[in-house]
Amino acid sequence: NAGVTQTPKFQVLKTGQSMTLQCAQDMNHEYMSWYRQDPGMGLRLIHYSVGAGITDQGEVPNGYNVSRSTTEDFPLRLLSAAPSQTSVYFCASSWTTSGDTSEVDEQFFGPGTRLTVL
Amino acid sequence: AQKITQTQPGMFVQEKEAVTLDCTYDTSDQSYGLFWYKQPSSGEMIFLIYQGSYDEQNATEGRYSLNFQKARKSANLVISASQLGDSAMYFCAMREGLLNYGQNFVFGPGTRLSVLP
Numbered sequence: 001n002a003g004v005t006q007t008p009k010f011q012v013l014k015t016g017q018s019m020t021l022q023c024a025q026d027m028n029h030e031y032m033s034w035y036r037q038d039p040g041m042g043l044r045l046i047h048y049s050v051g052a053g054i055t056d057q058g059e060v061p062n063g064y065n066v067s068r069s070t071t072e073d074f075p076l077r078l079l080s081a082a083p084s085q086t087s088v089y090f091c092a093s094s095w096t097t098s099g100d101t102s103e104v105d106e107q108f109f110g111p112g113t114r115l116t117v118l
Numbered sequence: 119a120q121k122i123t124q125t126q127p128g129m130f131v132q133e134k135e136a137v138t139l140d141c142t143y144d145t146s147d148q149s150y151g152l153f154w155y156k157q158p159s160s161g162e163m164i165f166l167i168y169q170g171s172y173d174e175q176n177a178t179e180g181r182y183s184l185n186f187q188k189a190r191k192s193a194n195l196v197i198s199a200s201q202l203g204d205s206a207m208y209f210c211a212m213r214e215g216l217l218n219y220g221q222n223f224v225f226g227p228g229t230r231l232s233v234l235p
Contacts, residue, residue, distance in 0.1 A: 109163035
């Protein structure tokens, strides 16, 4: 199993450019999510998906789009990059987000993408 | 309001000593889970330990244990016999069981632990 993979690892964009961060998992997880990590703020949820064809906004969705056409893939699109989007982006997946907390069901993280917007 | 609070931005500990990293949480859900993740300087997120809200015993995983005090809403991570490789950022996170479906995995701001030789 490759787990959760992300590409690219590093990216530099100019303000106004668009791009897609790729995320894939091979664990047949229902739940996938995108976070951004900024110094002193932990990880903040951008968008998430509870299954193929279903996506929703997290805490900081502005400027980002997502789609989930397959169970495996969950790309994150930056529509028009801004310097405020300079961050480290993590994709994560887990089996589910059910209410059964007797199951550990931790989130598995990709290696991250370091994005700089000039 | 902050759902996860980690009041120690940075901590130092001597090698081979034990250290406690604090975490308090806020939820009105009766069913929830608490996680600790480690992020070394290489950047990956490593799952360490989990405590379910209905678990009566504190979770343990090797040198890691979770001091769970439900009434105080705290879930402190205890690392015994610290090693140089424990130097990293540590994040406390919570998954609510029933409320906020889908958005229910939240992280604290993290604590940077430095282990001194």
